[in-house]
Amino acid sequence: MAKIEIEIDGKLVNARAGEMLIAVTDRESISVPRFCYHKKLSISANCRMCLVDVEGAPKPQPACSTPIADGMKIHTQNEKAKASQKAVMEFLLINHPLDCPICDQGGECELQDVAMDYGSDVSRFTEGKRIVADSDIGALIQTDMTRCIHCTRCVRFGAEIAGIMEMGGTGRGEDMKIEPFLTEGIQSELSGNMIDVCPVGALTSKPFRYELRSWQMNSMSNIARHDLVGSNIYTQTYKGKVKRIVARDNDDTNETWISDRDRFSYEGLAHENRLLAPQIKVEGEWKEVEWNVALDFATRGLGNSVLNNHQSDQLGALASNTATLEEFHLLQKILRELGSENIDHRLNVKNLNSPIALDSNVKLVNLENMDHALIIGSYTRLEQPMVNHRLRKASLKGATVDVINAMEFDFNYSINSENIIAPNKVVATLAGVLKVVLESKQQELPDYLTSVKTDDVITELAEKLLAEGQSVIVLGEHVINNDSAASIANLITNIAKQTKSSTLNLSASGNSMAANLSGFVPGKGGLDVNAMLESELKAYILLDVYPHYDFHHSIKAIDALNKDGAFIISLNSFKDKDVANYSDVMLPISCFYETSGSHVNIEGEIQSFTASVSAPSDTKPAWKVLKVLADLLELPGFHYADSAQVTSEITHQSHKSHVHDENIDLTTKQGIQIIWQKSPYAVDALSRHAISLQATKIGQMNSASMNKATAKKLEMTQGDEYLGVPAIISETVANNCVFVNANRSTQAGGQS
């Protein structure tokens, strides 16, 4: 756009033609008051607070909706501008209760701040103020709608960002109010952002209600580790406790939004179920002991069970995907120094015979510029909310999105073709797509494709990828339940190569990118998790593992770990019945925000963070525990003063990327297939212990969905218990499939 020069308050300023005035003043740090304007939302210009004087215009103009033109002269501070702003302020305060002393927003309220500058000391309004009834909109957001000034930011957020318009302005004139239509509670997975955008105390955080004033807390930068994006956040702390989490702007990752999971999971930190003291099992009884006793017990135990007999190949290490990069690194280093390659974090993957090797090669910011996306096996909206947000932006710009899933999901953008097929048909479908692609390029077909069948649907899927423009193929989390996962990944790699598509591998979760980067996978001769459990190793070090939730084969895993004779060291943040049953030592480790470390996101970006609060009670950051354990085991090379030294060691060593096993196997098993998916708010121990999150609709997802035909085969009716969760009969599920969304402990993992 053409560069132009305008004059603001006597100062010459460069800008681009067509920019809104408020964008220019914001860039130049010229303060213009506003309520309805938000840089990431559409312009509505309904609060009128940003009125400024534009020379030549008969009336003051709203800066948020005034496009600039060359030579424009603007006054933001002259008498006309000030008078208009003060007048608007007076109108806005007519119906505002001014109950700042009992309002949660007090101290961080845009209305309060602006009223300090533009409000009058004495109100001229002597009539009665109106009162608006509150609506209960769920466990996360507290409403106090009498305070609402009708800026409509929450309405626009719902319609434009969350993709579900849930709030709206009903009535008119003095009777207008902002409210949801149906009072089932807000459903969006991004709903907490409405709290951030609300300029007044109408929408505030329910779990944080009446807790503290903003100035009493320390705000520290941190990274949320629940998903593959690593949203940037501020943890707000008071007396060593995390009291609230708000979004921190980073246009490369989460823009200015965060998911509810990132925002409200902190509640789990204070849960009574935290493991707070080291414990050792003496003659079957748990005994709380000092750290040195516990670590000594652990080292001796490892010595007696494996090390003294030179059986280090009988030692295994498993970790859940919540660990930090440094923790993954130290644990694998300990194992490798001891001479064991039995290292794995892929606890929830069904078939590990060959790895799911698919590199992501697209930046999050570029996702929104895609012209086409093919999503395979994912409900991105709930699984990776911020990735889904980018896909939604692409869709709004005109991108087509095709989906291959085992069940219909409620995407918040339009889907071009939704293919609901059973997991055992995915590999054949993708093979068909590859065949069409190769044929269209007149390339020779590899042997395994010659007999593959194609049809119209497959041809259309392929044609979309072949069409001009940028495409991305997204592989989702459901693939970890698929026996043919490795072949699916390899087919995608081939299709992407042929169609010049980007790929995005969302099959892993949490901080698993860090596990890959630090080499937390079995090395040469090492066993993967399933093999370890089968061969009944003699000793394990388990890092934040909760077997009921973390293992795909959970019952098998619990049985294997409970076998007599194995010496098990468990590092956990929360107490767990099964962990207590099979462990010999339980070491309490600090949780999210209590430790320093790094998250590696889907782009491979390492985002480091420091501890926002110190570890509670007798818990210690896992990286310190592992370091001391290594010292006690007299291993060389563990002289770290802080976690940053660990990080730099990782970034300085070169890492091989995925070892690609190019084998593609199109054979599949028949019969009923179970797709076992952890509910979005059950992905890690912290979110499982966040009470408010669990009370939401998404938090209570707990069902086994199947269609009528499948239900008949399984002799199930609506509401029957299947794999520990209630069955739902719905024709949205592919035939021969059961889609299990497990919120709490289920037996599902052991089956299928």
Place this chain on the structure above:
Amino acid sequence: MISNKAKKQIDIWVAKYPEGRQSSAVMEALKIVQAENDNSLTTEAIQAVADYLDMPGIAAAEVATFYENYNHKPVGKHTIRFCHNISCMLNGADDLIVYLEKKLGVKTGEVTKDSLINVKKVECLGACVGAPMFQIGDQYYENLTTDKIDEIVDGLRKKSK
């Protein structure tokens, strides 16, 4: 919730807008659905209209609560829409409204026991030349007096018998 006949009527309006802009027909659709539901809209009816036009329920509710012509409570067979804006007010509308309320035995906003008539105060209907005035159905009644009101109301009562 919406009859096939109503759907056909709505489709005529949908066809007037570009494809994908079917929600533009929301005002007419609400009107049509209201007409076949005893002249008032329930939450379910609004949701049904929203679903039919593939738009969020709240967006339809915004429209339905903004305009005076949509009713959200049960109404009588006849709604007397009494203008109380400046011209009518200067010509005695307020007194006539009190007279009408007394005659019917209900306040504005309420429905007579026989569900025949309700009174609603509305803004200017553009008939200032004949103030004071009210509207019943599509019919304007102008230059109202107490006698004229008696005649009209009695007429309505007689017709319903």
